[in-house]
Amino acid sequence: MKSTLKKLLPFAVVGVISGATAVGTLQYFGHTSNNGDQGYFTSASNVSFAGMNTSAVGDDFVKAAKTTVPAVVTIKNYQNRASSRASEQDLFDFFFGDPFGGRGQQRQKQQMPDNMPSGMGSGVIISPDGYIISNNHVVAGANKLEVVLSNKKSYIATLVGTDPNTDISLLKIEEKGLPYLNFANSDNIEVGQWVLAVGNPLGLNSTVTAGIVSAKGRGIGILGSQGKASNPIESFIQTDAAINPGNSGGALVNSNGDLIGINSAIQSTTGYYQGYGFAVPSNLARKIVEDIKKFGIVQRGFLGVQSLDLSDEQQVASYNFQKKANIKTGSGVYITGFGENSGAEDAGLKIGDVITKIDTMPVTDFADLSIAIGSKRPGDKVTVTYIRNGKENTSTVTLKDQKGGTSTRTKADLSVSEKIGADFEPLSDSFKTNYGLNSGVIAKNVGEGSEMAKIGIVDNYIIIEVNGKPVNSQKDVEKILDKYQGNVQVKFVDEYGRIYTKGFKMP
Template identity: 85%
Template sequence: MKSTLKKLLPFAVVGVISGATTVGAIQYFGHGSNNGDQSYFTTAAPTASFAGMNTGAVGDDFVKAAKTTVPAVVTIKNYQSRTASRASEQDLFDFFFGDPFGGRGQQRQKQQAPENMPSGMGSGVIISPDGYIISNNHVVAGANKLEVVLSNKKSYIATLVGTDPNTDISLLKIEEKGLPYLNFANSDNIDVGQWVLAVGNPLGLNSTVTAGIVSAKGRGIGILGSQGKATNPIESFIQTDAAINPGNSGGALVNTNGELIGINSAIQSTTGYYQGYGFAVPSNLARKIVEDIKNFGIVQRGFLGVSSLDLSNDQQVQAYNKQYKTTIKSGSGVYVTGFGDNSGAEDAGLKKGDIITKIDNYDITDFADLSMSIGSKRPGDKVQVTYSRNGKESTTSVTLRDQKGGTSTRTKADLSVTEKIGAEFDPLTERFKTEYGLNSGVVSKNVSEGGEMAKIGIVDNYIIIEINGKPVNSQKDIESILNKYQGNVQVKFVDDYGRMYTKGFKMP
């Protein structure tokens, strides 16, 4: 019953592109904290200068930025149980850095690491003096212990505050004060050709600094959706030719002022090592994600409520025309192919065949633009959508909604049982139970990276037999057992080799 990665669709779906407007620094640490320095998470002032190719940013400029950045970049060691390590369907470190554009989606058995050795290592960036650290989701995925090592070699065990596979961002916390940290810059202000530095721990080489330029903006490379855990990926990467290698994941991309403009996430390579193309999550999007995680416990997702076709992608357009026997022309913008349930866009008057050209004052030339513009919003936010219909341009106001059609934010307390534990479940057939001698069981699906089920080694297509000693035969059974339950949860399950385990977690 092993799962296989889903094939990429010939056209993109934006029905549940998520987002939240970025809140200010005071709001970020003002809620739920009365003793924080409210200067954290500040954005660079609009007048801040950014070094470009014409400014000759060399020598002392790089030295200053490096001295600012290196102390705030940490090593993150990911320790996994033997069950989780063996059961992992795909090594996400290899996925993001091992031939992601050549052998994408290939599964292979991961060699077990000794229990006292990390299963993987990456980087992170300290973003507040009291120990909040931003990194990638794939750096922390599947961990049952996370160790953070500072540039001065001091080590801490970190708490995973939350993750978001849709942007490949995670937030960790260590208990310390007075730490060096980086401020977020406004990534909208960066220019192609601008000098940048990548700082991380590539190939086990701690505190490594490399320099390059911003070689492109708004790149959508299809890496998040194709790895299977991002249900509504947001990709609008900063592309850089600063050298990035395995171990740089989660590290800092900074301008020559030493301000954080991106979180390094992936490379384009046929070898798994640097070949000139690295990709970083823009700081504006990364900051929004960690603000949501800290303030609400979960990332807030706003839905435009449309499925769409990227007109800038000739291959996708041709495939769509062939499949639906249409004659849509390639060009600029995003073509509306349909609507989801409770669609705010449909209620606002958009129709199939409309071409979205702007969100607010942000030009929409391709799917990555649309992804990023909606990715900065929350449910209930209103956006001005400019669209073309039969050659005539119009604008309408759309209220974004969540997956359930609501227009308000949610917290962890509002989540369902399956959302809290990070998995959904399908019943086993009676025939299957008979053939394998089981009296009960459900099959796990949509297991979330960083969720409670994933932490104890459960992946898609494992069989859960009992919860807290009670047999389960449906998702409803699990919801009934764990609804309003507080305390330790005991899970009895069978892996894809038929081996039985009993493991537990504390109900979130």
């Protein structure tokens, strides 16, 4: 019994602190055995600690909770069951792993009724007229999004835009005078400061948990691991405030109730909270939202470099092995090459230079570089500090988009492929002959949440016709849909040879 109390002591401390903001008794998971079995419940209400000023901490939490809870909403994601390939379990596994030990596959086969959501997450109201920020993975694949406020009032939301590269989405409901949160400057947060996570985990609405900032600028490789993000930006705020499935898209706030992050993911071997939660910093989230509202799309500036994270020992060792090089681990980002139309190369940077700072922001690893550049737009100028031959140098780099442009773009400037979210490759004549097709192109790089994805098309599906016209190349698709407005009909073949015709409204 004595050893059990020792194991419970750290958890009981957190329970007492969190209990200062809750009504009633707080119960929580106290222990997980080594064999993975769920542990028992315990109550912190009968434990006291001398010398702990819980009232001062609790007062701060109460103020922040009262500010935050009314501005955090539940988001219900409804999908077309017949065509959707992004089920609740897909979204759950992507960001939380499969806690069911393979039983998740069985759960997928139990098809939910059409009036039940495929998944649920959280969102944060950021303006009194109904703009709501959430995660991209919370809204992915939806044909209807329902927003439920903390007062239980419900709305059907419009999806304004998404960005898989940061896992941010922007929604809008038609209402006025709503409670909302202000963005705080996430650059000012400090490791060790108190934070609250507010969301709707495991169906428990308006849940508040407390913790501290455990780390800043954390890259965990989650956004690019599934191929959903073409240029992922990961510089997460790490916190030990308890976050579980359903918290995604919810608020991470400081003790004043100011929004410092959007909760996105946990790192766990079970799919449930094990002490590591990650949030998109508010400065990056705010930039994404501003882009979507102003331009309809996210504006991304690029240095145009291929790089090696010197702080990553495994990455450096692998590079040295492959290239027979002798690069040392350390701090900074080593330039290994340049892309086409590279602004960095134009500014005089060379292979072998080590980037150590962007403007006034130190660059110790790739996550630092990612957020420093990811918060900029094409045409922005940045001062790059780098080491060459042991000497520090600076150069001014004009950032460009992926096509080499230096000006912002709107949805009207996008190509057809960018608008509908897919590229198309021609089928060979032999393939058409073997499968009895007179036309067809192969869908490639289908974007998560894109118009093509929403009607059930994924990579390697064959598109036969668009608006009743046969297509045999990407140019055919672009010619049919260029400057087209209205409903689009797509005839396609899935991996089982089944033919469907589905439609969407041209964005």
